[in-house]
Amino acid sequence: MSHKLSIIIPAKNEAKNLPELLADIGLQNLAAEIIVVDDGSTDTTAAVAIASGAKVISHPYSQGNGAAIKTGARNANGEILVFMDADGQHKPGDIAKLLDKLNHGYDMAIGARKANTHAGLFRRIANSFYNHLASMMTGHKIEDLTSGFRAVRANKFKKFLYLLPNGFSYPTTSTMAFFRSGFPVAYVPIKAGKREGKSHIKIIKDGIRFFIIILKVGALFSPMRLFLPVSGAVFVTGISYYAYTFIHFGRFTNMSAVLILASLLIFLIGILSEQISSLHYKHSDDNR
Structure with a gap:
């Protein structure tokens, strides 16, 4: 792409996974600015990221995935922002597919995980429910509401930073905000890899939070x-x-x-x- 690209990776205690991920990103020849937001890690996440050549911004304590996303977006220089997890689920080779959608006029491109790549039956059922509820609230078909792998135009995404929660539901809020504001959103089918390490998401607590956020953002943009x-x-x-x-x-x-x-x-x-x-x-x- 002719526009400058920033890849933003929120990370908490991901020292084990970052070297392979950052090396794989380097193999893609994207000429991108790579930002790792260290969300109060207690391991060597920051040092590992710096050693791999990434720009590191550290939170003094854990503020949440959404807060890390906002920090990364505020400090990014790129006109295009790519967000991806540090745990090995998202494949850098799929970044080109997301960028291709932006080249075709979309403002956001989301990596939609295939059903059989969601972790666990309960989470697949929950994601399906959230996708249908959010589709009803926005009037658009939403294929993967909670996917954190996405490419966006920075000037559009930054308009909604004030809406994004500090927890794990930034994908929910940003997707619905884009749809209801008339910014075109595309989905790209991806196969998510197996997560390395322990997930920081609490199924019940964050599930209720997702539900509330869907209603809140839906009421905000389409009451x-x-x-x-x-x-x-x-x-x-x-x-x-x-x-x-x-x-x-x-x-x-x-x-x-x-x-x-x-x-x-x-x-x-x-x-x-x-x-x-x-x-x-x-x-x-x-x-x-």
Whole structure:
């Protein structure tokens, strides 16, 4: 690519995996700036990365994967940013496939892991659920919501740094933000390698966090996709309860009134939220 490239690798206690990964990146002849963000490691991660020729930025203590991503993006000089994990799951040979998508006019290209390369049955089921929920919230098919292997245009990605959480759900937030802001996103099928070492993701805790973030970002960029179904469900419940009490008791109950009024309030909140969300679309269009 003619644009300067920065490869950002968040790493926590990855001294064992980094030498092979960085050597493999070097074999790709990408002429890229390589940034390793040492997220408070207690091993020799920083020293190993420096010895391999990478630029290292260290956090004084562990702040989270998302915080490392933000640190890397803020310190990157490239017009194109590539994010990949340090644990051996992502293959540097696939970077060219992501960059090719950007050359074809996309603003973000994501390495979509094949189903049989997700770690464990439970995680495959969870990822499938999140993909379907996020697709509903954005109105676009999302093939791999949680993949951390992606290439993005720096000027677009940096617009959303303020939205990114410090934990492991930066892929969720950035993907939904790009879709809802009208920035084209492409998926590239990849086969993820087996992770070396212990995962830092806590299935239940981070799973709940992913779910909340999907709702939060969906409500932020497309509020009516959340509020309208909720309002409709509450309204139907209120009307159904009214019909039941009228048929059996011949009266209109307070509960029916509360439910119908609640559905109206939820609908009005959704409309107000749509107006507020337009400010984010304006923000995304600045210096486009």
